[in-house]
Amino acid sequence: MELKDKLLNSYLAFQEDYALREELHQTRLDALKVFEAQGFPTKRQEAWKYTSLAQLLQKDYSLFPKTSATSELRGVKPYFLADVDTYKIVFIDGVYSPFLSDTTHDGIDACLMSAALTKPKYRKIVETYFNKVVDPTESLTALNTSYAKEGAYIYIPKNTVAQKPIEIIHFATGNETAIWLQPRNLIVADQNAQVQIIERHQSLKAHEVVTNSVTEIYAHREAFVDYYKLQNDLDTAALIDNTYITQETQSHVSVHTFSFGGKLTRNNLNFKHKGSHLNSTLNGVTILEGNQHVDHYTLVHHSQPNCESHQDYKGVFSGRSHGVFNGKIYVDEIAQKTNAFQQNNNILLDDKTTVNTKPQLEIFADDVKCSHGCTVGQLDEEALFYLRTRGIPKKEAKALLTYAFANNVLESVQLPALKRRINGVIASKLGVNLGFNL
Amino acid sequence: MLTIENLHAQTEEGKKILNGIDLDIKPGEVHAIMGPNGSGKSTLSSVVAGNEDYEITKGSLLLKGEDLTELSAEERAHRGIFLSFQYPVEIPGVSVTNFIKTAINTSRKAQELEEMPSNEMLKKIREKAKMLDIDTKFLSRSLNEGFSGGEKKRNEIFQMAMLEPKLAILDETDSGLDIDALKIVANGVNTLRSKDNAIVVITHYQRLLDYIVPDFVHVLFDGRIVKSGTKELALELEAKGYDWIKQEVEK
Numbered sequence: 001m002e003l004k005d006k007l008l009n010s011y012l013a014f015q016e017d018y019a020l021r022e023e024l025h026q027t028r029l030d031a032l033k034v035f036e037a038q039g040f041p042t043k044r045q046e047a048w049k050y051t052s053l054a055q056l057l058q059k060d061y062s063l064f065p066k067t068s069a070t071s072e073l074r075g076v077k078p079y080f081l082a083d084v085d086t087y088k089i090v091f092i093d094g095v096y097s098p099f100l101s102d103t104t105h106d107g108i109d110a111c112l113m114s115a116a117l118t119k120p121k122y123r124k125i126v127e128t129y130f131n132k133v134v135d136p137t138e139s140l141t142a143l144n145t146s147y148a149k150e151g152a153y154i155y156i157p158k159n160t161v162a163q164k165p166i167e168i169i170h171f172a173t174g175n176e177t178a179i180w181l182q183p184r185n186l187i188v189a190d191q192n193a194q195v196q197i198i199e200r201h202q203s204l205k206a207h208e209v210v211t212n213s214v215t216e217i218y219a220h221r222e223a224f225v226d227y228y229k230l231q232n233d234l235d236t237a238a239l240i241d242n243t244y245i246t247q248e249t250q251s252h253v254s255v256h257t258f259s260f261g262g263k264l265t266r267n268n269l270n271f272k273h274k275g276s277h278l279n280s281t282l283n284g285v286t287i288l289e290g291n292q293h294v295d296h297y298t299l300v301h302h303s304q305p306n307c308e309s310h311q312d313y314k315g316v317f318s319g320r321s322h323g324v325f326n327g328k329i330y331v332d333e334i335a336q337k338t339n340a341f342q343q344n345n346n347i348l349l350d351d352k353t354t355v356n357t358k359p360q361l362e363i364f365a366d367d368v369k370c371s372h373g374c375t376v377g378q379l380d381e382e383a384l385f386y387l388r389t390r391g392i393p394k395k396e397a398k399a400l401l402t403y404a405f406a407n408n409v410l411e412s413v414q415l416p417a418l419k420r421r422i423n424g425v426i427a428s429k430l431g432v433n434l435g436f437n438l
Numbered sequence: 439m440l441t442i443e444n445l446h447a448q449t450e451e452g453k454k455i456l457n458g459i460d461l462d463i464k465p466g467e468v469h470a471i472m473g474p475n476g477s478g479k480s481t482l483s484s485v486v487a488g489n490e491d492y493e494i495t496k497g498s499l500l501l502k503g504e505d506l507t508e509l510s511a512e513e514r515a516h517r518g519i520f521l522s523f524q525y526p527v528e529i530p531g532v533s534v535t536n537f538i539k540t541a542i543n544t545s546r547k548a549q550e551l552e553e554m555p556s557n558e559m560l561k562k563i564r565e566k567a568k569m570l571d572i573d574t575k576f577l578s579r580s581l582n583e584g585f586s587g588g589e590k591k592r593n594e595i596f597q598m599a600m601l602e603p604k605l606a607i608l609d610e611t612d613s614g615l616d617i618d619a620l621k622i623v624a625n626g627v628n629t630l631r632s633k634d635n636a637i638v639v640i641t642h643y644q645r646l647l648d649y650i651v652p653d654f655v656h657v658l659f660d661g662r663i664v665k666s667g668t669k670e671l672a673l674e675l676e677a678k679g680y681d682w683i684k685q686e687v688e689k
Contacts, residue, residue: 381491386527389487390537390597391515391545400532400540407531 003057003180004039008032010063011146024117027131031145038139050324050356051266051295056238059208061180063147076100076171079202084417086198087166089152093173094181096150100169108195109155110166113184116153125155129188133216133244135270141242144182144214151184151213156193156223165196165415170211171204172237178208185215189223189251196226196415203234215243219251221275226254226414232261232425235290242268249275256413257284258422259294260429269298273335276306284313285406285422287429288321288353295324302335302365309339314406315346317353325357325374333364342372347379347405349398379405399430439465439636440486440605445497447485455481457661458497463605466633470647470672471640473658474680479640480524482658483607487521488514501605516545518604518635522594522611529581534593535563537581538600545601566599570626587614588623595626606630607638612646624649644676657683 011032015025040057041048080088087110090100096112103111109122116122117130131148134141152168170183189195201211219225231239239262245253257267271280286294300309315323325344346355359372379401387397403410403426413419427433440463447456455478463469473479485492486499488511499506506514529537543553554562567577570592582590591611598606608627612620627650631637639650647655647669655672657665659680664687665671675683 380527383527383529385487385489385491385511386523387529387541388511389515389519389521389523390541390601391512391548392541393512393544393548394510396540396544397512400537401529404529404531411531 003059003061006060007063007143008036014064014147020117024126024130028146028148031131031136031142034137034142035139035146038142041139047297047326050322051264051293053240056210056264059178061178061208061210062176063180075204076169076202079169079171079200080167081165081198081415081417081421083420084165084415086164087162089166089168091150091170091183093171093175093179094150094183107160108157108162109153110162111153113151113153113186114149116186117149122153125188126186129216129218130186131216133218133246133272134214134242135244138242138268140212140240141214141244144184144212144242147182148184148214152187153185154187154195154197156189156195158190158220159192160190161193162195165198168197168199170201170213172202172207172209172211174203174205174207176207179210181209181211181213183211183213185213187215187217187225189217189219189225191220192222193220194224196228198228198230198415198418200230201233201237201239203237206234206236208236210238210240212240213242215241217243217245217253219245219247219253221248221250223248223251225252227256228413228415228418229255229257229267230418230422231257231259231265234261235263235292237262238264240266240268244270244272245280246272246274247278247280250277251275252279252281254281254283254412256409257282257296258425259284259286259288259296260425261292262294263292265294267294267296269296271300271309273302273304273307276304278304278307280307280309281412282309282311282313283409283412285409285426286313286315286317286323287402287406287426288315288317288323289319289429291320293322293324295326297324297326299328300330300340302329302331302338302340305335306337307335307339309341311342311344312409313344314409315344315355316349316402316405317346317355318349320350320352322354323356325355326360327358327372328360329362329370329372331361331363331365331368331370336365336367338365338368338370340368340370344374345405346374346376347402348376349379395430396432399427399432402426402430439463439467439502440638441498441500441503442486443498445485445499446495447481447492448495450491450493455492455661456485459661459663461656461663463636463638465636467654468631468637468639468650468652470652470655470669471638471658472642472644472655472672472675474684475642477658478661479658480609483521483609483638483640486514486607487511487519512545512548515601516549520598520601520603520606522591522598522606522608524610524613526582526590526594528583528585530583532581534577534579534581534596538563538597541597542600562600566596569599569629570596571622572596588616588619591615591623592619592626595623599626599630602630603635605636605638607640609640610642611639612641612643620646621649644672647672659683659687
């Protein structure tokens with residue numbers, strides 16, 4: 001059976017298994033129809049020109065994770081942030097792990113989507129935001145919505161600062177030979193609220209795992225949301241990440257995407273503006289090798305005046321890896337005094353790597369500051385020679401230059417523990433033992 | 439220390455730049471190499487330091503009797519060769535301190551030595567910075583990024599002081615320096631002079647040699663050393679210009 005048919009047919013069993021109130025049930029059913037009509041995206045669509053899902057879709061995936069999966073803390077501990085106390089919302093093969101999690105209802109809610117979707121006390125929030133931030137016509141988002149059941153639910157009330165960063169971690173155990181996961185996260189930061197979130201998807205052993213994840217983030221007036229995606233999965237894992245953000249006046253939302261692992265990653269990142277004088281930041285560092293493929297597809301829609309957006313994506317590619325950056329910026333006629341900046345720089349370390357980079361600016365306002373730039377190049381030979389004359393061996397010299405190349409994005413990481421972790425990952429990725437934080 | 443015999447080198451495209459250089463530098467000596475633009479001064483320093491953009495086609499290059507030609511730039515650095523760049527490269531995101539620590543410790547590691555203990559490292563950094571009148575704030579700035587010409591050159595000599603090379607080649611260290619910066623840099627170099635190391639000063643003008651006084655002066659022309667002498671030769675060049683050498687060579 002084709003995967004699409006399997007997903008459509010399995011839905012009946014899924015909905016029986018999971019009773020929901022009528023309107024949510026309808027939302028899911030509508031979403032399923034969208035997916036049924038559109039199916040999986042193909043390379044014929046402009047937005048998927050450089051990324052093919054065809055190979056992924058040939059496998060037979062288990063859609064309903066077993067509930068018996070458990071993991072000992074020992075095996076998973078390295079994937080948590082060290083030296084910093086965090087709230088943790090942890091899933092194993094899509095199922096919530098109370099043992100590994102550290103959720104809270106103390107001042108803020110950092111808990112489960114399944115609870116939010118079913119319990120009356122979350123009803124108002126769910127009705128207001130669930131599936132309201134996303135683009136409901138997007139096929140993979142709709143597929144996720146139709147199976148939406150579990151994930152992280154985070155609500156930060158007015159004038160509240162989340163006291164600890166929140167880690168959302170999805171582990172895949174490999175107990176099933178192939179698994180299709182569809183986590184669904186909802187994050188709402190109310191007026192003048194602040195929160196830092198770290199999200200990662202991690203296979204514990206090599207097996208086929210595809211994650212089609214959807215995250216909705218709503219930032220009210222003056223809210224601060226600082227979101228980090230750490231993608232360093234095994235090269236048997238694929239991730240389609242669909243993150244939608246709606247921002248109100250004077251809010252700040254930044255999303256950092258660190259793409260180091262996985263065989264195929266697609267990051268759809270969408271910003272919608274519902275207020276003025278707000279700030280959107282999209283930063284990324286991608287370091288790939290082997291046959292890895294990462295596609296960053298960003299959209300910032302400036303629909304209100306006096307807003308700023310900053311995008312800075314750095315890519316370093318070796319082996320036969322393939323990087324894609326497609327950055328769309330729309331500036332509506334009403335969005336005067338927009339300040340939109342976009343930058344994508346890439347370094348190719350080998351002859352067989354590929355990078356496709358495509359800025360798309362559509363500007364309908366006449367008093368705006370918009371700039372974009374993309375470069376594809378190699379490490380500067382002169383700089384490499386300079387470092388080597390100081391006794392730094394070639395491999396370390398290349399690593400140092402690579403690190404320097406990505407540095408302005410790394411510098412903007414606001415969590416020291418995360419910055420240390422990322423520096424460590426980069427060093428091991430580049431095969432060197434250098435403490436970049438000396 | 440450094441023995442160069444009949445050295446020929448060309449670019450990757452086959453353009454011949456060095457056409458038979460002979461040079462013998464002994465420990466404790468300071469040699470100045472002068473010459474007009476395009477005579478091969480910077481190429482000579484690049485070739486000695488191990489720049490792979492140039493190919494040695496003939497001749498020999500020995501450091502304390504060891505053949506350097508097959509060694510990489512970093513291996514030559516580990517053996518004590520240092521090149522102060524005419525145009526030091528800017529490396530955003532790597533601080534001066536981080537850079538010098540990395541340089542020292544990766545060098546030590548490559549030679550199977552222990553890393554330098556950090557208190558010893560810091561002490562040395564402070565000491566050498568003071569010698570060159572370098573503010574400690576300067577050390578946390580990104581390497582050469584936005585540095586003035588003088589700051590770049592001072593930073594090169596700071597690195598030399600930290601790495602303690604056996605043979606230091608200073609390529610146009612005076613260019614872009616005002617007189618005060620020139621004095622500081624020259625003082626730094628003079629402090630580092632010893633009977634165990636040697637220094638090659640490459641310069642277009644005689645000015646620097648008032649402060650770093652050479653034992654020998656060589657004139658490079660068309661990829662060859664056409665004249666050698668003592669420091670008086672530099673003064674003569676300053677007075678007469680390079681045309682005089684050119685005419686002499688053509689004769």
